[in-house]
Amino acid sequence: MANGNGRTSLKERIKETNEKLWSSQVVESILRPGSPFKQGYSDSPRNRSYVVMNNVLYHLHPVKVKRHGVRLSYTLCLGGLSFFLFILLTITGIFLMFYYTPTAEIAYADMEALSTNVAFGSLVRNMHRWGAHLMVLSVFLHMSRVFYHGAYKPPREFNWVVGVILLFLTLFLSFSGYLLPWDQLALWAVTVGSNMAGFSPVIGDQVKFALLAGVEVSGSTLLRFYVLHVLFFPFVLVVFLAVHFWRVRKDGGISGPL
Amino acid sequence: MVEIPEDLLRRSAEAKAKALGVPVEQVLAEMKGEGPPVEPPKIEAPVEASDKPEPKEMVVEAAEAVATGDVETITKPATPEPGDEPESIEPDVTEEEEPFEAPAAAVIPDEDAAAAEAEEPAAAVATMGEEETVPVAPSNGGGGNGKVAGLVSPRPSVPPAGLPEGVRTQRLLTVVKARAIQNVKAEPSDKVNTWPHLMLMEFGALLAITGLLVIMSVVIHSPLLEPANFNATPNPSKAPWYFLGLQELLSYFDPQVAGVMVPLFIGLIGFMMIPYVDKNPSTRPTDRKFAIMLYSIFLAGSATLTIIGVLFRGQGFNFSYPWRDGVFFDDLKDWVNFE
Ligand code: HEM
Numbered sequence: 001m002a003n004g005n006g007r008t009s010l011k012e013r014i015k016e017t018n019e020k021l022w023s024s025q026v027v028e029s030i031l032r033p034g035s036p037f038k039q040g041y042s043d044s045p046r047n048r049s050y051v052v053m054n055n056v057l058y059h060l061h062p063v064k065v066k067r068h069g070v071r072l073s074y075t076l077c078l079g080g081l082s083f084f085l086f087i088l089l090t091i092t093g094i095f096l097m098f099y100y101t102p103t104a105e106i107a108y109a110d111m112e113a114l115s116t117n118v119a120f121g122s123l124v125r126n127m128h129r130w131g132a133h134l135m136v137l138s139v140f141l142h143m144s145r146v147f148y149h150g151a152y153k154p155p156r157e158f159n160w161v162v163g164v165i166l167l168f169l170t171l172f173l174s175f176s177g178y179l180l181p182w183d184q185l186a187l188w189a190v191t192v193g194s195n196m197a198g199f200s201p202v203i204g205d206q207v208k209f210a211l212l213a214g215v216e217v218s219g220s221t222l223l224r225f226y227v228l229h230v231l232f233f234p235f236v237l238v239v240f241l242a243v244h245f246w247r248v249r250k251d252g253g254i255s256g257p258l
Numbered sequence: 259m260v261e262i263p264e265d266l267l268r269r270s271a272e273a274k275a276k277a278l279g280v281p282v283e284q285v286l287a288e289m290k291g292e293g294p295p296v297e298p299p300k301i302e303a304p305v306e307a308s309d310k311p312e313p314k315e316m317v318v319e320a321a322e323a324v325a326t327g328d329v330e331t332i333t334k335p336a337t338p339e340p341g342d343e344p345e346s347i348e349p350d351v352t353e354e355e356e357p358f359e360a361p362a363a364a365v366i367p368d369e370d371a372a373a374a375e376a377e378e379p380a381a382a383v384a385t386m387g388e389e390e391t392v393p394v395a396p397s398n399g400g401g402g403n404g405k406v407a408g409l410v411s412p413r414p415s416v417p418p419a420g421l422p423e424g425v426r427t428q429r430l431l432t433v434v435k436a437r438a439i440q441n442v443k444a445e446p447s448d449k450v451n452t453w454p455h456l457m458l459m460e461f462g463a464l465l466a467i468t469g470l471l472v473i474m475s476v477v478i479h480s481p482l483l484e485p486a487n488f489n490a491t492p493n494p495s496k497a498p499w500y501f502l503g504l505q506e507l508l509s510y511f512d513p514q515v516a517g518v519m520v521p522l523f524i525g526l527i528g529f530m531m532i533p534y535v536d537k538n539p540s541t542r543p544t545d546r547k548f549a550i551m552l553y554s555i556f557l558a559g560s561a562t563l564t565i566i567g568v569l570f571r572g573q574g575f576n577f578s579y580p581w582r583d584g585v586f587f588d589d590l591k592d593w594v595n596f597e
Contacts, residue, residue: 064452115482130478187487200514
């Protein structure tokens with residue numbers, strides 16, 4: 001298209017490039033056919049479905065959900081909040097890992113440096129710590145709301161079992177993180193906690209030994225708790241979360257209405 | 259009784275007509291109870307092997323097998339003895355109006371059995387034995403009344419005469435209700451689109467919790483006490499708050515009970531068993547007074563123990579009043595100003 005002097009205007013060129021870009025093979029391959037990102041979103045029942053269907057979200061959510069399940073007053077969003085907190089904890093946790101060394105000599109100094117030398121270090125540490133407490137609380141409340149709704153009844157029995165495992169994993173995750181600052185609070189709280197495990201009948205000493213990587217809390221315990229905290233428990237938790245979410249859908253979506 | 263769809267009836271009639279060498283219409287009329295019993299043009303029944311059950315016996319066996327499930331069957335020998343026919347066919351087979359969803363016909367091709375028979379007559383018996391179980395198997399489930407009508411026509415002990423080489427005959431064994439492993443029946447329910455209704459809600463919740471967490475983290479600082487020191491045991495030493503209830507129990511009970519039995523058998527195993535122990539199918543609060551009471555006791559109990567552990571335990575984990583002796587809970591040290 002010419003604009004008088006036989007040249008394409010900048011505006012037209014941008015428009016052309018834009019169109020080329022959006023129909024390029026790369027973009028084609030990224031967006032699913034029918035993706036509202038490609039087609040432009042206008043509010044219609046069809047597009048509402050496409051938002052979910054042409055999206056990785058489809059692994060989590062069906063296109064439609066029961067009307068009463070959307071009401072805040074039913075789930076109080078507690079399961080969702082537990083999940084969001086877990087995500088926030090993962091993000092802040094990755095940040096903290098850059099500045100932390102899991103050895104008895106350096107750990108404490110790293111914690112001090114975090115709150116003085118690192119930009120937002122103190123804020124992120126606080127978020128990680130309070131987020132962990134909140135997650136324990138919200139998982140517990142979520143369990144209570146599920147109980148009061150009788151939402152563990154058939155066909156959801158197994159998802160309740162998965163939930164109990166999630167609760168314990170959440171507690172272990174929180175507890176294993178408690179030792180990492182390597183201050184007096186951490187050391188003695190974990191000592192108290194692992195002493196309890198030592199009271200197990202018959203295999204008490206072995207359980208305690210495996211937990212602490214020794215007969216008492218030491219540098220080896222720190223490394224052990226660190227690996228459990230940043231790798232093992234999150235990994236297992238994610239596996240069970242996947243099962244949990246999958247079963248919520250397969251068991252017919254959210255329970256109720258009462 | 260459930261109405262057998264016309265096309266299935268027709269398929270079955272065609273197969274039979276082919277096997278007997280008679281017109282389809284005649285068989286169809288007979289199946290619907292409108293026509294006289296069909297007789298094959300010539301019956302050849304040289305039953306040589308004495309251990310081979312007679313067709314009639316097999317009908318009985320099949321019927322017995324079926325009776326143990328909740329499938330209603332119409333049994334009908336394929337090599338009919340005149341006179342047997344009229345009673346064994348339900349005359350009202352097409353009259354019932356019950357809705358019948360997606361029937362699936364178990365049609366067993368005779369090909370293999372016939373081939374085996376040609377080589378070794380005794381093999382036929384085994385094949386028959388297997389087939390008898392067919393009508394029973396898929397009878398339960400599928401909801402509804404689970405009753406399904408079927409036609410069981412045991413194969414004649416000898417291949418029907420006059421059948422050209424290689425012709426494949428089929429018989430309708432039974433009509434079973436389709437049962438999928440997924441619940442494909444969409445029950446009408448009040449639904450809304452996930453986008454925007456649920457997802458906006460979730461987004462709002464995500465923002466809210468992030469906001470809350472940021473504000474909390476700006477206001478309250480995490481504790482960092484003196485470096486870990488194995489020689490200086492703090493007094494008191496407290497577990498994290500979510501284990502303080504247990505630590506509290508430890509001061510009443512034997513450590514084996516409070517530290518191991520309670521978390522393991524009540525906490526883990528007991529909680530996992532709840533759905534299998536609570537057999538009450540209702541979710542209405544008014545029907546679940548006992549369950550709700552138990553859980554509320556559990557909630558109140560653990561809250562009380564935790565609060566006592568956090569606020570009311572001082573030096574030596576002895577009882578103390580927070581307003582008199584202060585709070586001994588380092589987790590909140592930088593939040594609650596103790597002195
Ligand atoms: C990491 C911890 C957990 C996360 C992230 C989580 C997440 C979720 C989510 C997002 C839902 C959807 C409905 C809702 O938000 O309420 C849900 C439902 C459910 N959760 Fe959890 N959950 C966790 C722990 C638990 C625990 C501890 C239990 C019980 C012991 C449990 C049992 C259930 C059951 C039975 C449902 C189905 C509820 C219904 O259909 O109404 N979950 N969970």
